[in-house]
Amino acid sequence: MEQIQKTDVIVTESVMKVYDADGIPVNALNGVDLTIQSGEFTAIVGPSGSGKTTFLNIISGLDAPTEGKVWLSGKVLSEMGGNELSDFRRDNIGFIFQAYNLIPVLTVEENVEYIMLLAGVPKTERHDRVVAMLETVGLKDVEDRLPTQLSGGQQQRVAIARAMVSEPAIILADEPTANLDSKTGADLLEMMRRLNDETGMTFIFSTHDPMVMESAKRLITLRDGKVDTDETK
Template sequence: MPGEVIKIDNVSKIYSTEGIDVHALRSLSLGIKKGAFIAIAGPSGSGKTTLLNIMSGLDVPSSGSVLLAGKYMSEMKGSELSDFRRDHIGFIFQAYNLIPVLTVKENIEYIMLLQSVGEGERRSRVAAILQQVGLKGMENRLPKQLSGGQQQRVAVARAMVSNPDMILADEPTANLDSATGAALLDMMRELNDKNGMTFVFSTHDTMIMERAKRLVLLKDGEIDKDEVRG
């Protein structure tokens, strides 16, 4: 059986607002195996955004631990944490977050430049990933020349190109119509099946929940349901 990419152990998160403690997560434990295609869902206020932020290192738990790629994220600070996140986590955002003045190729290459990957290797990886996400021949277009679905495919390619341990996708279909969203999800599911890339979604979208191989439902900061599918 594949090992766990990330292990969340007894994590709680408490925010204090005007002297009132708000429990966003309550003693939550969750392990995610390599090759997972998992949706974390729940109503607003259930804790899914907080959980994703803690998994990504953007926020820290009030108690408990997060182990990713053999390292406890709470033990890293500043540039060490930033470099670790860059090298081990890919991100897909609902608003695409592409750099508007860079071409498709340059947007995908950017993280590899930060990692000091050589030009030949960058070129090879970009060509391969564009083929996989169905954007071959579009490498010199700017984001404004692409549809919303195409921009999100660039975002998927950018997240995958450095072969991270996992990809965190925050409402990736929120700005897409249903047909475009379904096509994007089918593409990501195929990439997961073929490449074993680990995808973790935070979502309200029933299409993502239906396609997930594992569905975790949160309620009031706790796991209400954890269902593994075939």
């Protein structure tokens, strides 16, 4: 392994993932070697089953690789214990999921506040940052609503706010526009692109959406669990 550079936020080395599908081994990733640098706005694309979501799960420590290593902000994920990994994710990664995955019993404000609460951010600071973030994503009037009382677009905005409010180094977004209409999707994409420009956060998407591919500064295509193409625009 070559020396990891300071600007390399994610480095994967020969990452393999084999799932057991009812006794039949399925190779989701077949030796992926990638380096993603700080501030990138990268889209991982490829057909269904190419390993996009698996790749995101593995580089975030949500899943463990069968073989290979992942460095995230210079640390090897497989060497961390459960609590350490949770803390590391909390402090370094923001997640945006296709199905929004908000906590159903918490209000919009509480959902956005939750990660900062886990991180022990003081109450006043939490409140100020939540208010500012909700304003950024255009949700300051619905802060007391529960996720079920919001539209899909609004829920995804909450998810974006939750992912970004603690200012992590990396935002991982798994098909963030898949459940949204094209107008809402375009608005949110524009917002994320703007935040990437303004804050320098690293955005990594897995997507089928041509609009996201268009916006991305780097496009990595996976096919059969391997990097097929890797283009920087």
